[in-house]
Amino acid sequence: MKETHKEKLAITNKDSLRRRHAGNYKPIDNGERYLLPYEVHLRNQPSDFFKQLSDYDFLKPSTTDKALTFAGLRKELDCLGDLDSGTGFWKNFNESALTRYLNSILGTTQKKRGWKQVYIKKGKETDADKPHHNDMLRCVYLLAHLHKASSSFIRQLEEENDxxxxxxxxxxxxxxxxFSEEYAGYLSELYANMLFYQPDKIRRLIKCLDICIEKLIRHADSDWVAPFLQHRTKDTAPPSLKILKYNQIxxxxxxxxxxKYLQDKVSGLFTPTSxxxxxxxxxxxxxLKISATAQQYKLVAALCMxxxxxxxxxxxxxxxxxxxADPITCQDMELCINAVANALAADALNQLKIESDGTKSGKRDTSIPAAIKKLAEQNPQTIEEILRIGSPDVASVxxxxxxxxxxxSEYALAKAHCSGDLKKSVLLNIPPTPLAVIESMQPNPNTKKVLDYIRGNSLDKISFDIEELERGLMMEHLRRGTVPKVGLIYQFVFQYLPPRV
Incomplete structure (x- = not known):
């Protein structure tokens, strides 16, 4: 076996891949929020580690004198076939993953040509003709090893509205x-490899792109954001960054x-006696028999707050x-928790049921009462302790x-406010009325506007726009005599990161 294959062959085994990406995130104050455990590992490796990698590996330092070819890539991937039976790997990988899903992710099907025709040099074509030739080959090299570990990964990567x-x-x-941990490992492998040699501004943008989109949607009509959402530039990003951009979108x-699924399920009636x-x-x-106890419902109501x-x-x-946030009097906090507890209790008595397709890969016995019970058991056991914890543990539901x-909870608190039980200041950023809570869950017309902007611009342009926005907001704060601790999107501070293990 070639020495250059060993590093990536490790991820073709699902257990090895999960171990490779296990561990806690490391907070970082350059705006990108965190380093993945494997990113920390890579930053501590000696230069010899990178030199022994395949030339098709993203982690191998680029060399100008080494020409990467499609034929060379195919030869590198021979080791992924079944050597005992002689079964080849490429045909299945190309037809079931690259042609069907990668073309969709990269948008190459819209050009009536596949990824190979769009990105890979042919004949006398030069770097000027196909500037992302090497990056595309490295994408396929990495995706091939992940596909060997799970044939469903690239299919799931292409999913939208799921x-x-x-x-x-x-x-x-x-x-x-x-599969949740496994899939996180696949994504971690993509991000750690594809971002390793990228400049900080691109690492920052890609890692914060989901937050960026959410914030831009929320403020799309503001004088600060609306003008630059009209910008359009040629997207010159390499396919690796397009894959990561697609994943965040x-x-x-x-x-x-x-x-959309939940908006008609959070508005059930409840009373102060529920x-x-x-x-x-x-x-x-x-x-009626309910798996979670009434006390567990009360504890989870506090957890919701x-x-x-x-x-x-x-x-x-x-x-x-x-x-x-504004201070909340102990009396108002008790009123908030009681309002949420009444809403959750009414749903329990009415036997509200919601199901996710995800139970097909998880556990079919998951239900609202089961989730309530699990959350109460894995978080602190008193209301006061729950309110003081750094980050609630909800990763097991x-x-x-x-x-x-x-x-x-938002619906219950909004209803309590409208009934006069709570002051408006208690609600913070929660919609002020029950109707507003439901409306906040409906498709936002600004979503299309923002996604069109993200899809229609290069990462360099988006990065420039966001940094200009942050700079403008900072100057406005200074003009007003206030100093923001964090930006609207980028947070140049060490954040509290709850443990993963």
Missing amino acids: VWSTDLRVYYPRKDFA ASITHFSALN FAKLEANEKDSSG RILLPSPLREVNGSWVSEG PELYSFYLRKR
């Missing part, structure tokens, strides 16, 4: 089924689908204080349920 895909992400994968579409009825039902042996606030709370002079809890 509720289940909210559970599949590079950042904090679910812990309760293997797809992530936004998955959450849009999740909002939780009391759940408690009475628990004590009545002939009543912690999720809605930007940072851990501390009790000061009769109020709960969270940095970046499907995103469907944690997102339901967030939006159901």
Whole structure:
């Protein structure tokens, strides 16, 4: 076996790949939020590690005197075939992954030509004709090894508007089924390799692109953002960065689908006595059997309040204080928790059921009560402790349920505000009315505008626009005599990162 193949052959084994990408993220203050565990590992490797890699590996330093060819790539990938039976690897990989899904990801099918015709040099074509020839070959080299580990990875990478895909992400994968961690490993491999030699501004933009899109959608009509959303430039990015850009855009579409799925499920009726009825039902042996206890529902109601606030709370002079939010009196906090508990209890009594397609790869016994029980068991056991924790642990329940809890809580708090039970200041950034909560879950017309901007510009141009936006906002703060601790999108501070292991 060639020495140059060993590094990438490790990821063709799913268990090895998960171990390779296990561990905690490292906070970084250059705006990109975090370093992946494998990125930290790579930064500590000696130069000999990189020299022994295949010339088709993203991690191998580029050399101007070495010509990469499609034929050479095919030869490099021979080791992925079944050597005992003589079964080749390339034909299946090309037809089931590259032609069907990679063309879609890169948008090459829209040009009536495939990735090979668009990016790979042929005959007397030069670097000027196909400037991303080498990058494309390296993409295929990396994707081939990931495809060997899982033939479903590239298919899943191409998915858009998929509720289940909210559970599949590079950042904090679910812990309760293997494919979530496995898929996070595939994405981590892509990001660690494809961004390794990129400048900080591109690393920062790619890693924060999901946040960037969300913030731009929220502020698309503002005087700061609206003008540059009209910009259009030629997208000259290499295919590797287009793949990462596509992945971040797809992530936004998955959450849009999740909002659409849940918007008619978070508005159920509840009363100030719903939780009391759940408690009475628990004590009545002939009543409805619910797997989670009433106390667990109350604890998760407190957890919902912690999720809605930007940072851990501390009790000061009769109020709960969270940095970046207005203080909430202890009395108002109790009213908030009771409102959320009543809403969750009513759903339990009404036997509300929601299901994610993701259970086909996870556990079929997951339900709202089961999720409530698990969340209560894996987080601190008193309301006060829950409010003080750094980051709630929700990684062992499907995103469907944690997102339901967030939006159901927002709905309950908005209703409590409209009824006069709560002051407006308690609600922070939560929509002010129940109707506004539901409207916030409907398709936002600004989404298309922002995604058209992201798709229609080079990464250099997007990076320039975002940095100009951040600079302008900073100068405005200085003019007003206020100093922002973080930017709208890029956060040049060390962040608190909850442990993964």
